[in-house]
Structure formats: structure tokens, C-alpha cells
Amino acid sequence: MSAIKIEGLTKRYHDTVAVDNLSLSIEEGELFSLLGVNGAGKTTTIKMLSCLAAPTAGDAYLFGNSICRDTAAVKSLIAVSPQETAVARGLSVRENLALICGVYGFTKDKSAAKITELTEALGLSAVIDKKAGKLSGGWQRRLSIAMALISEPKILFLDEPTLGLDVIARSDLWDIIRTLKGKVTIILTTHYMEEAEALSDRIAIMRDGRLLICDTAAEIKRTADTDSFEEAFVRIVKGVAK
């Protein structure tokens, strides 16, 4: 079974078509990237798949559950790490993680075990009792991803997870994302070409809400007749690829 099956997904805001008849399928355990310039429809697609926005037309199925009809089931399968920092600033790292455990109805023992597991996996032990609002951007992103992972999602949406981070913090996050490959189905949106190329099993490139291409990085470069993925992206988006 596909982890995600999207069928003719469309989102219109008044006269603007944010996502236009998108159809694709994502396999379980795959790390799938959505690329595109600003306004391409990446974030709107994620919002629809995570039940934050209702589609105007079409549907998508997450492990067989419709985003239109089975929102409760979909929400129990997914976790979202939004584009902006989304942590409770007045709470410590531990309290932020405990909050998410509580929201998903974990027992006290399970919460404690998951908090230990995630803080060790994401290297958060050193800041576990610090207030989230006092952490640097890189630490807050780590916490944000830990908060998304602690609910044991089958599908994880990472919306521009490394935006605004320095090179080291970005490299650290890449390592964390690599460790998740194969265990969780990950949908990643990013503006960084090298990030998509380095991490993804497959990449979809969107423009004006439409899907232009969906393939591996190597195939996309071959299609665009270039060795540079960035150049391939530019050629495809500008419509000059072969």
C-alpha cells in the first residue's frame, strides 16, 4: 500500500489556484521532497495533506484514510514540523515534549521513555531543562522535529526544516533526517537544491500549483541534460528542459 496517494488535489483561494489537479503516489518509508519557487504550492499541499486546509477538489489517502472524510484517523498517523518555529516558548524542552505526549494520550511511563529516547536521538539532553524560547534557532528546529517525531508518526511533514540555519546546524539536521529514512515516510519541502538532492529518494518539482516532474534526482538531471541539480531545477521551472 502507498503511504500517500494523491488524486487530483486542487486548492483555490478566490481567483488564485494554489494547487492545480495534483496527482502522485508516495511509498512507505520514502523520503519525498517537494521543490518549487515561492508560491509553487508546496506549503498548501502539505496543509491539505495534514488536514489544515480543505481541498477545493480531489482527495488524498494516507494509508487508505481520506483527508476529506477521515481527518481524525489521518491526524493520528501524521506529525507536522511547520516552516516557522512552532514550540511553546515558555516551556522547557522536556515540557514541550511532554505536552505532545499528553496530546496523543501517552501514559506517564511511555511519555518518560519517549522523552528519553528522542532527547538522546536528537542530542537534546544538554538543553532538556532549558526554556525553548531561550534556545538558538538550530536547537529550536531540533526540538520542533523531536516534537513531531515523539508521537511516533507514520508520516512526517517537514516544511523547510533548515530555513535560516547556519551550515553546521543544517548539517546536523541532515544527519538526523538521514537516520529517519526508511523508518518514517517523510515529506520535505525546501528551497535548498543540495538538500533535496542529498536527502531525497524522489523529488517533485512544482510551479504555479502544477506538478512539472516527479523522479529521482539523477533522472531529473538526465531529463534536463545537466550534471547540476540546481541547473536542472532552473531549466525545468523555466520550461527549457528537453
Add this chain to the structure above:
Amino acid sequence: MKMLTFARRNAKEILRDPLTLAFGLGFPLILILLMSAIQANIPVPLFEIAHLTPGVTVFGLSFMTLFSASLIAKDRGSAFLQRLYATPLSSLDFILGYTLPILPIAVAQSFICYLVAMMLGLEMTVNILFAVLFIIPVSLLFIALGLLFGSILTDKQVGGICGALLTNLSAWLSGIWFDLALVGGAFKKIAYALPFVHAVELERALLVGDFAAIFPHLWWVIGYALACLALAVFLFLRQMKTQ
């Protein structure tokens, strides 16, 4: 359980903000102390401790609106709510989670104000307990206003609307600091069409044990609280959909 987890988080965020202590507790107490000092030198019936304290407890609740609206507006602005909207928390969990934790803070604020007033000479009677108990519907009104403003305003706008406008409205149109009959006319009519003066008169009647006099003020307070709560829930759900 899920809702309580969210409510606990909201209580922690509010109580850990130093402004909560400064404005939520410090400011009303300073007003009681200051007005009592003035009263000691120049006696004015309006500022007698039994007359002043009910008004200050109501006025202090306008800061609950500020805390509530601030927290919701910040959560909306930081995408924290967007994260939580993708979890199994329901709309009711969000509304109760933002409303319930402020209620005990409001009751505690009122209780402490009466406690300090007793130290300053307010007679200790069972009526104080009734006054604290009936602060709950008044608190609901102010908390509903917080949910309402937090759902439609940004963090910065909340500071202006709730921090300045609402506190001034609840001060000027409540009869706490001057007798509304002295101004009279349209001003008095407007004041009595709003809930603030009714909340103050409800508390004053309870404190002196004149239970017949709590009506119609109690109905005004409950009516406004329910209307504001209904509008707040509608606006909160609407912003949830537009996330």
C-alpha cells in the same frame, strides 16, 4: 486528558510571564493600598474599603483578558497552533484549554485582593466568600473577551486593544473611580448598557449581603458572558479553518 494537558501548558505560559504577577496581582493591590491611603487622609465614601475592593477585583480581571488574548495571538503568530491543529486535539479541547486555566488565576486574584482588604480593615464576613464565588461569571466574561480578541488580533494589536482600550473602558465605565450619576446623561446610559458597572454593583451587593440587589446585575453579567463566549467560539473556529 488531552485538553487538560493543553490547559496545563497554557497555565504555565501565563504564570511564568512576569507581567502576570506585575499586572495581574501587583497592580490591583497597589490600587487598593493607594486608594486606602488617600481615604485615610481625605475620606471619600467611594474609596471606603468595602466600596472600593469589589471594584478593584472586577477591574483586575481586565488583565485576564490581556493574558488570554496575548497567549492565543502569540500561539497563532508562531505557528504553534498550526502544529497542534494537526494533532488529535479537537476544537472543544482548544476552547476549554484556553478558557479553564485562567479561571482559577482570576479567582485567586480576587481572593488575594479581599485578603489584603481585610488587612486594611474590611470586615471579615461570609459575604466575602460569596463575592469570590460570583467572580466566576464575571471572570468568564473577561476570559471570553480574551478568546475573542486573541482569535482576531495580532500579538501587537492585543497590547493596544486589551492592554489600553479595554482596561480604560472597564475603568471609566464601571463606576469604580467615580459615581456615574455625577456625569449622568448618555455617559451613564452607555455605562449601564455595558457589563462592567453591573459586575461592580453585583460584587458590591454581595459584599454587603444585599442578595436581592444582585439582580438584575447578575443577568447582565451572565448575558454578556454567554454572548461574548458564543462570539469568541465562532471567531476561534473561523480562524482555525483559515490556518
